[in-house]
Amino acid sequence: MTRARDLYGQPWREREYVVALHYYLEHKGEPRHDGSPFLQELAQVLDRTVGSVLMRMEKAYWTSDKARLHERLADLSKTWAARAGLKDVVMDSFIVSPTPYDELREYYGDGTWAKQKFADCHILFFERAGDCDYVAKLFG
Numbered sequence: 001m002t003r004a005r006d007l008y009g010q011p012w013r014e015r016e017y018v019v020a021l022h023y024y025l026e027h028k029g030e031p032r033h034d035g036s037p038f039l040q041e042l043a044q045v046l047d048r049t050v051g052s053v054l055m056r057m058e059k060a061y062w063t064s065d066k067a068r069l070h071e072r073l074a075d076l077s078k079t080w081a082a083r084a085g086l087k088d089v090v091m092d093s094f095i096v097s098p099t100p101y102d103e104l105r106e107y108y109g110d111g112t113w114a115k116q117k118f119a120d121c122h123i124l125f126f127e128r129a130g131d132c133d134y135v136a137k138l139f140g
Contacts, residue, residue, distance in 0.1 A: 069093040070122040
């Protein structure tokens, strides 16, 4: 498995967080992807890769469209079902992380999320033991 330290590189310094927050607020409505000009500029300013900057900005669950897709799909499925006159229409999404929980929790949210908090937010881990069986949660 890939270790989070290997994925994320050197720890971020306070100055980098402040600069990244400034860019985030200045470009809040703009799409965030590796081709975004403001992310490319920020990566150059910080001497980091665009991927590193993007991961740091996407770290916050509440700003990540990918992590919150399950919330949007739940709303959309209700709306579409009502329009079509259908019942019991459900759309959902999950992220299955290849990075183990013990490593990822340090880099996600405020660092204190329990496994259940990740699961509640539809972020699962490649684990098959007990109540952490990601396959059971996906298909159960």
